[in-house]
Amino acid sequence: MKKVMSSSILILATAALSAQTIQGTSHDFSQYTPSGEICVVCHTPHNANTDVPNSPLWNHQVTSQTFTPYSTTSLDAEVGQPSGVSKLCLSCHDGATAVDNYGGTTTGTWLITGREAIGTDLRNDHPVSFVYDQALAAADGELKDPTSAVTALGGTIQTDLLSEGSTVECTSCHDVHNGYSYNPEFLKITMNGSALCLTCHDK
Numbered sequence: 449m450k451k452v453m454s455s456s457i458l459i460l461a462t463a464a465l466s467a468q469t470i471q472g473t474s475h476d477f478s479q480y481t482p483s484g485e486i487c488v489v490c491h492t493p494h495n496a497n498t499d500v501p502n503s504p505l506w507n508h509q510v511t512s513q514t515f516t517p518y519s520t521t522s523l524d525a526e527v528g529q530p531s532g533v534s535k536l537c538l539s540c541h542d543g544a545t546a547v548d549n550y551g552g553t554t555t556g557t558w559l560i561t562g563r564e565a566i567g568t569d570l571r572n573d574h575p576v577s578f579v580y581d582q583a584l585a586a587a588d589g590e591l592k593d594p595t596s597a598v599t600a601l602g603g604t605i606q607t608d609l610l611s612e613g614s615t616v617e618c619t620s621c622h623d624v625h626n627g628y629s630y631n632p633e634f635l636k637i638t639m640n641g642s643a644l645c646l647t648c649h650d651k
């Protein structure tokens with residue numbers, strides 16, 4: 449009996465090390481919602497907002513800002529307005545859409561400021577919302593093949609880091625629910641030795 453107990457405690461401890469949670473992070477809004485809910489600021493089981501295709505039961509106001517995309521002469525990718533899941537992130541991190549505008553409310557006043565406000569000028573941020581495929585890797589010459597290069601998470605770049613297996617988004621580097629161990633930035637892969645960057649860039 450004792451042996452069984454100690455081995456199950458060991459399994460629990462190991463699981464706790466790898467699986468982090470949203471609780472207690474800056475995405476845990478339970479102390480700000482009337483009912484102490486965490487998820488409601490971003491999700492609802494019914495009457496969700498479907499303005500952004502493929503949104504996960506979205507309950508937050510969607511940003512209406514026009515963004516200035518990242519652009520350099522060396523960039524090979526076609527980068528336009530943020531779309532998909534990046535648009536959901538920017539629905540708070542644009543610094544212009546109130547965090548407390550959810551569930552149909554549009555009178556919120558909590559705007560993100562400082563470093564956490566990515567803003568509407570994305571020229572100083574890693575590009576997002578563009579297709580990263582074998583053709584882009586070949587055109588660039590210093591990008592790994594997303595269909596075959598492996599990541600620290602166990603799959604390929606395409607399966608682990610690309611949204612819908614196709615595009616680079618905020619979620620290529622961050623997990624909004626803090627599922628990995630690299631607090632406090634919700635990173636999916638550690639920045640130690642720039643491991644995150646070297647997952648895709650062949651430098």
Ligand code: HEC
Nearest residue numbers: 470475476477486487489490491504533536537619624625
């Ligand atoms: C700050 C906003 C935010 C909060 C709070 C939040 N989520 Fe999410 N959630 C998202 C975003 C953005 C996505 C899309 C992520 C992606 O495509 O990688 C998502 C995706 C999901 C998905 C579908 C994809 C997946 O990861 O399984 C589920 C299920 C989900 N969330 C459940 C929850 C639950 C349950 C809670 C509360 C405990 C919660 N979320 C809290 C923003 C949030």
Ligand code: HEC
Nearest residue numbers: 474489508536537540547561564618619622624632633634
């Ligand atoms: C409902 C609003 C909301 C949405 C949607 C949202 N965030 Fe946040 N996020 C916040 C707030 C509020 C903070 C804390 C800001 C502060 O400290 O001023 C934060 C903090 C962060 C931080 C910093 C972590 C830390 O601990 O300081 C990162 C990284 C982040 N968010 C990434 C994302 C990404 C990526 C998405 C989309 C997948 C996203 N967020 C969607 C509200 C949001």
Ligand code: HEC
Nearest residue numbers: 534537538541563564565566574576617618620621633639
């Ligand atoms: C290529 C990887 C990558 C992408 C894509 C990315 N981030 Fe980050 N982000 C990081 C890293 C790494 C940090 C940690 C801070 C640092 O090293 O500058 C960070 C930090 C942050 C922070 C904390 C503030 C700060 O500057 O430290 C926020 C908020 C954030 N990211 C939101 C976003 C949002 C929103 C998107 C999409 C528009 C996004 N990130 C796209 C890698 C990325």
Ligand code: HEC
Nearest residue numbers: 520522523524525580588591609616620644645647648649
């Ligand atoms: C999910 C894969 C992925 C990750 C992770 C990633 N990048 Fe990128 N990055 C790309 C792709 C794809 C491009 C587009 C390259 C192009 O089209 O020229 C890009 C573009 C860039 C550019 C702009 C190049 C230019 O010509 O203007 C820089 C700089 C850069 N990344 C640095 C970083 C750094 C630093 C990190 C780590 C914090 C990082 N990247 C993480 C995939 C990634």
